[in-house]
Amino acid sequence: MSDIPEPTFTTPTTPLTEEELAEYQQKLTDWNQELETYAANLDSHDKSRERALDNRKNAEIEYDKLIVYLAGGGLVLTVGFIKDITKAAKTTDVGWLLGCWICFALALLVNLVSHALTRMAADALLTDAPNWKNLDKKVNWANWTCLILVGLGIFVFLVFVFLNFPAHA
Template identity: 30%
Template sequence: MEQEKDTKSNGDDVSRLEKYKEELIAIHHKSQETFEQQLSYISAGSLALSIGFVKDIVKDIDCAGYRPLLGIGWVLMVITLLLNLVSHLLAVKFYRKSISEIHRNEFVSSKSDTRFDKITWLNWTCVGTLVLGILLIIIFVNHNL
């Protein structure tokens, strides 16, 4: 009787863990979606604000100091947007591939993890280009106020 109770208890634990895992996966997907969206908003917004600053405050870009910083900052914002797009497209491709492998009974966790490590690398690269781009634009703005 006690062994039967332990088996049921273990089954309940597995069921709860499975449910918890599904919740974590859903949270991860939502977090990833929000991250990509916010990254796009911030980089596009930084581009728009800095263009507005040049147009309305600096006016004559030829007289502005530290112009290369602005140009590099803009390039980094564009790179951020493009890498973010690539990251999203790859994530969709990798999810489809993993689902297909599961259906064909060919899923290998380590291969899937390696694929998704590329997304993590791209996301961190996006964060780096975003931060560096914003920093360069802020330095440009600070010297041209």
């Protein structure tokens, strides 16, 4: 709280004249106005920070949902692709499909780990534990890993489709 404005005057030790008393009261009023302005700015900052935290929380919730939807949907899509589209065709390069499934499954698993790490980081922050920053870094790592795994799963599936589409035609 070193940003709190300090009074720029000292309390008089001798009796004051009416003029000195009026000047002293004006300085006191000015200082009170500065303090009120500071308090209003601090309140505004706190509200902005609270809104930013709410927005971040909502974004994290939506991110986690998207990862689950994409990875789970990717698994369903690839199984459906094999079952319905390539049943009449000779499926080749199944390793690409297996790689796709592994990427999507790992993305879902890492997303679960991310949820656990998020809870642990929040608990550590609330209890002023010194390791909360390290846990928060691990949450970020897990989120990026999920994104990369889903992207890689989509890419690997597209390679599989490209390699097997001519076999279907």
